[in-house]
Amino acid sequence: MIRVVLPPHLRTLAHVGSEVTLEVAGAVSLRSVLDELEARYPMLRGTIRDHVTQQRRPFLRFFACEQDLSHESPDTPLPDAIASGAEPLIVLGAIAGG
Amino acid sequence: MSKVRVLAGTRKGAFILTSDGKREKWAVSGPHFAGWEMYHMKGSPADPNRLYASQTSGWFGQIIQRSDDGGKTWHQPGTPPGAAPTPPAVPKGDSNKFAYDTSAETGKPLTTHQWYDGTQHPWEFKRVWHFEPSLTDPDTVYAGVEDAALFRSTDGGETWAELAGLRGHGTGPKWQPGAGGMCLHTIILDPKNRDRIFIAISAAGAFRTDDGGKTWKPINRGLRSQYIPDQDAEVGHCVHHVAMHPARPNVLFMQKHWDVMRSDDAGDNWREVSGNLPTDFGFVIDVHAHEPETIYVVPIKSDSEHYVHEGKLRVYRSKAGGNEWEALTKGLPQSNCYVNVLRDAMAVDSLDKCGIYFGTSGGQVYASADAGDTWAPIVRDLPAVLSVEVQTLP
Secondary structure, three states, rough: OOEEEOOOHHHHHHHHEEEEEOOOOOOOEEHHHHHHHHHHHHHHHHEEEEOOOOOEOEEEEEEEEEEOOOOOOOOOOOOOOHHHHOOOOOEEOOOOOO | OOOOEEEEEEEOEEEEEEEOOOOOEEEEEEEOOOEEEEEEEEEEEOOOOOEEEEEOOOOOOOEEEEEEOOOOEEEOOOOOOOOOOOOOOOOOOOOOOOOOOHHHOOOOOOEEEEEOOOOEEEEOOEEEEEEEEEOOOOOEEEEEEOOOEEEEEOOOOOOEEEEOHHHHHHOOHHHOOOEEOEEEEEEOOOOOOOOEEEEEEEEEEEEEEOOOOOOEEOOOOOOOOOOOOOOOOOOEOOOOEEOOOOOOOOOOOEEEEEEEEOOOOOOOOEEEOOOOOOOEEEEEEEEEEOOOOOOOEEOOOOOOOOOOOHOOOOEEEEOOOOOOOOEEOOOOOOOOOOOOOOEEEEEEEEOOOOEEEEEOOOEEEEEEEEOOOOOOEEEOOOOEEEEEEEEEEE
């Protein structure tokens, strides 16, 4: 089980609370987690990653386990604590938060 | 009795203001989509309960919202209304996908435009500035976007396709952003000729198609602009807004960056009608619903001082199609007022007498139920108003 914390505006769009849980098959990476998040909540497509380029939107950041993963390769495995659900992957708006 | 529904988009959400035909007492609904920039909302002429809304954010990008019940409930087209969808009925979620067409079939439209410094810059989608629903089909709607391009949906906003012939015209490398970005902000559908559409771009100018959007031509003859090397060039003009009366689709009125202009031949030629305006810089322009020669503007002091002239909020009306203007001030602040009125923030209803509405950067939405003779605020303290549309309902 993967836990993802979304910023308030995206919670509203997805009709969810502060944290969502996902089941991700195979390797747990930013790409696989976001793919599953968008499959489960398609109204979030285009809000975290660009529809066409699949690049992270510039004012969004990815934090986990007190690390900034924003500039990691999308296919880099996420920390074990994320893969096990012990810690959440945090998606947030940079600084002012939008 | 008839009713009116005013759709106000603001920097921090959308508001819906409703009244009966007297337009004296108003109900206010909102904020909808609280905290988001609502660039534009507009209802379908074919189904007044069908509304489209552009919800945007520099952080989270573009969201398209649709209502099928006059604004009571909203959903992103392609996702079911109400609760979050659950697999396996997962919708596509493509309603906010605006992908520029670079296909060989459409001539591979040029993919760079001029940047502020004169260099070339790639086309990048930022937001929808304006929706123009079809006059006959609620599921067909046009979207004017930044960076400037025209998109169309024929499935109620679920998916969008570019009308690439506009960028394919070939003058794209000369288009450049205005202060608000390089936006396609005006879309006018000709009610007498379904193949004719007018659009306007800051800062490229006005364009017209006569074949349903396949090919386009610039219609800027007569415009002069100080901020381009060739002041009467074919393209490069910062057109702020264009308005048309549906009974006379060949007559167009334009508020340019500076200058109020008029065309009597569907944009082929323009002449200035600024006349006795105190300043001819401004953003909005609109036409009385029943008097095609009566037009309205709100003069703004200058392009470096985006607020009304002399601290007075004045709507100017010409009953002669331009040149001769009168200030309309009754009910509007006439001292210490420094608000702006943006290009899509004025609208007219079709009641008798014609109602005029506009919103300000100070968060006021003003209404006149007597064609501009007198004004009163509907609301005074909204976030900065980006757009105002009105629907006249049975």
